[in-house]
Amino acid sequence: MNRRFPVWAPRASRVALVISDRRTGREEIELSRGDGGWWALDAALDATTPIDYGFLVDGEGPYPDPRSLRQPRGVHELSREYDPSVFEWTDHAWTGRDVTGAVVYELHIGTFTPEGTLDSAIERLDYLVDLGVDAVEPLPVNAFNGEHGWGYDGVLWFAVHEAYGGPAAYQRFVDACHSRGLAVVQDVVYNHLGPSGNYLPKYGPYLSELAAGPWGDALNLDGPGSDEVRRLIIDNALFWLHDMHVDGLRLDAVHALHDSRALHILEELAESVDTLSHALGRPLTLIAESDLNDPKLFRSRESHGYGLAGQWDDDVHHAVHVNVTGETTGYYEDFEGVASLVKVFEHGWFHDGSWSSFRERHHGRPLDPGTALRRLVAFTQDHDQIGNRATGDRMSALVGNGSLAAAAAIILLGPFTPMLFMGEEWGATTPWQFFTSHPEKELGEATARGRIAEFARMGWDPDVVPDPQDPTTFERSHLDWAEPERPGNARILAFYKELIALRRSIDPDAKVTDVAGDAPGQVFTFSRGGLRVIAAFGEGERTVTVTGEIVLAFGSATVADSSLRLVGPGVAILR
Template sequence: MDFSFGPVLSPDAALFRLWAPLHEEIMLVIDGEPPRRMERSADGWHRLRVDGAGAGTRYRFRLPDGLDVPDPASRHQPEDVHGPSEVIDLAAYDWTSTAWTGRPWEEVVLYELHIGTFTQEGTFRAAIDKLDGLKEVGVTAIQIMPISDFPGGYNWGYDGVLPYAADNSYGRPEDLMALVDAAHQRGICVFLDVVYNHFGPDGNYLPLYAPLFTENHKTPWGNGINYDGDNSKPVRDFVIENAVSWITEFRIDGLRLDAVHAIKDNNGEHLLVELARRVRESAGNRHVHLVVENEDNDSDLLTRNADGSVPLYTAQWNDDIHHVLHIAATGETFGYYADYAEDRPEKTARALAEGFVFQGEHMPYRGEARGKPSACLPPTAFISFIQNHDQIGNRALGDRMIVSQPLEAIKAVAAVYLLAPQIPMLFMGEEWGAREPFPYFCDFNEELNEKVRKGRREELSRLPGFDAEDLMDPTAKDTFSSGTLDWSQRETPEGRALLDFYRALLTLRRERIAPLLKGVGGGSGRFDAKGETLSVTWTLAGNRRLTLAANLSDTPASLASPDENGAVLYALGTLEGSQLSPWSVRWTLA
């Protein structure tokens, strides 16, 4: 694909380009050379071909007021977001996994990780050394939290301002390519979390020379991105080509689009539709999967074609499944969990069978109705989990469940989501019971840091602990460092025992359940609940019936709707007569 943004390399020169319609004159500043005036065209593009420029050249653009800014499509920022951009020849990387075409969606077991805290080194290269361990436990896809260049030394990644450039603290572009290459050699897909609903508060120079924002739409971060107003086409192309770049130039296997409910667009073809279409066109015959996070639970984005193929988005992170399983394991009913506490076994069964718990019903915590019908979708349209970066990081202490909850409860909810027909997602370290917190962290200037501290308290004030005087400082380096995984704990007796538990479940999933997921359509699940127990049955490929019976409580309970004809695939706890012991999970296949 020919990209609109960033330098174009030829054997002996580089063509530099910047869309800056708000200015008549832009100067190109190459390190060590006098500034050069760029040639402006009527559509607001400024271009200049420079002989002798190429890979390694560092450059900036100078605005009429004398401010030097990086290339918004920079592929590498060796001196962070305020420094010069470096020309990168992405075609120079020598790929070894050339035959890789990805994995079918039903084979995917996701593993969310943050590059900066996944290893002590916090780099792409260091992450390669951990891939064999992930493969051993049954992970088939890593999902990397956002890497677009952000200001400072550490960040969750959702404050990126240069979406084409991986943050330099993680390594160079070829280091990311090496990680993708190494993952593919091991049969592991690589997904990337991308943010197209806002830009971070520090280092975003685009509004100084282009109409990036619009007052027609409001978001939690301020004015919305201009996807549908005057001069919006280059803005749309900027983010869509970014998505295509990750898929084609870096050979990423899938994207997770952050908070798509905050992407506002009144065009005829919504940005999300155009992005999905163009990404899929660029992927050719590869298996490429697109995932959304969507607070609105808009099932329309997940529709299937008549033949079961995916025209838009493959799946959505399903917070509903997380919430009901979290309440079961912890008993916590504060904040947004309160809407899921009443009739929790029935809500759990509905989430597993149909996807969303709320499919248009009113939610008191939100103060409005939420969701659209989802039973018409296959179970693989939903991604289930018991932990992720948000659900841990939005706690006052960033603490994981295992720190405060009994192991039998955690194993019970894990045995539910790891074997259910939805696509499971682990959070880094979960498989060995990592006890490190994962708090929110960022590194801005002091003025912005203070706004973050105050904003976190206000935004999450309805959750416990955010009024404490000793609340963790999200801008402190110690807060960031506290989230770094201690891989030595993986080799302790407790760590190995939990690893064996996860490995056994994921092996069972790979061998007995995943082969039955291909081609499964909507309406495949039916559910029942009785007291503290729940029962869900899915009709899968070959008319096989997969049934879950579970007692996700600490007291014995009578079984709901037993499936007496199924052969037991897996059992945790005991069944005596019709009584399930506490924290019992029973999977059968008929």
């Protein structure tokens, strides 16, 4: 078996391979320098089973392989060989699907089930099929330090977190999803690396000396040596899509990618993924998370855009959240009133060049004419908007079921690509809090202090912020699968199923019309695909002139003499 162990270390004068197995024990073998700063083993190794290995760089280490596919003992230890091609896939009939317009379900492997593993998540996939979901979107699963965390502080992008089950379990999960007709969109993080276990700087100029973000060191995308750093990102994306069979990637916080080159990394990535999509004969979707409200992200490359499929739309979330909950602090301030809902339904973004009081400047620019709003992923709850609240409280802790139903109808019947956050569909009462398990005491304490400081501008009480390092913070964030069986939760769950089924009756290209907001009555209405949605916020009785019959409602809603009578928060859908 020829094992060459390539590694990029352009500034090193000596690189040695360290191997460890039961038969030979620990051994050091000098690597040979090749072109472009790459080192490799010239000779074959006599080994029949996967070995553990790492690299000594100028005598320091050993460090894990920057492209490690498995870290069985954590991110500070030796890597282990893994061959993804030996997995016996059964998804040969899977032809993929374009994720834009699909119903997406965001989940965190570690808290989705009591066991917190990929294999236990497989056992819940039939539930998602019954719900009507089209695609699942796991939070990052790549290797990070500690047993549990959100996953956004990963340091080895190719390795699946061992506590979730490792790479073989991930392949089983994707294969099981495809067997049920579910697409998989994997959340990946290319804008920074975590604070512990990041050994990339030991190998070469992976990090930027000029740019650092609030979450950690930024990648060197445009400085000397950046060609290989960009290659690492693109190769990783193709790894998930090709070797792990996923159908799309959610690109975390692309506004934090510092790239001044004429060919932006996102454009280069999109072009590479489109080439792979053509070769595989199935659609592959790239969706960005961006704070920029810039249509350049998904404008075609022929029109000098980056050519992504779409992006998350926080503005829709903010408009729904403010109208449902009445919260107007911090970045919610500009979204007060139903006019914010009207604007996002008509224009996609609220901040499209308008003044942002939270940023204290104008922000965004309009969508290009004719842009389909399904390019924007909309949600009432997600991991950030819940987890970055002081106590991680869900919308269900703030409002009643009528308001939850109104919010769900707006998202699921609207023109956007709808996304649900795990448990939202039954009004889960378990919080989703920020949790970590950094083994380093100092890092854990610094993380806790940082969380408290983050909440100053939102006006939240820092004294109620749970300690991310406290194991009970992690335990509280697990879904309670007994809840869907309880009457109140079961009613919400049934309503979500009906909404998703109703959505399927709408032409995916149907546009919204007759968008209106009655500010005094706190009523928001729109029409799409032959349906009329009337959502009421706040208490009190309202009467709206309508035509048609109610096909689905939640809350007190009756039609008489062409008038819809609404009592309290809720929603009525008419045909």
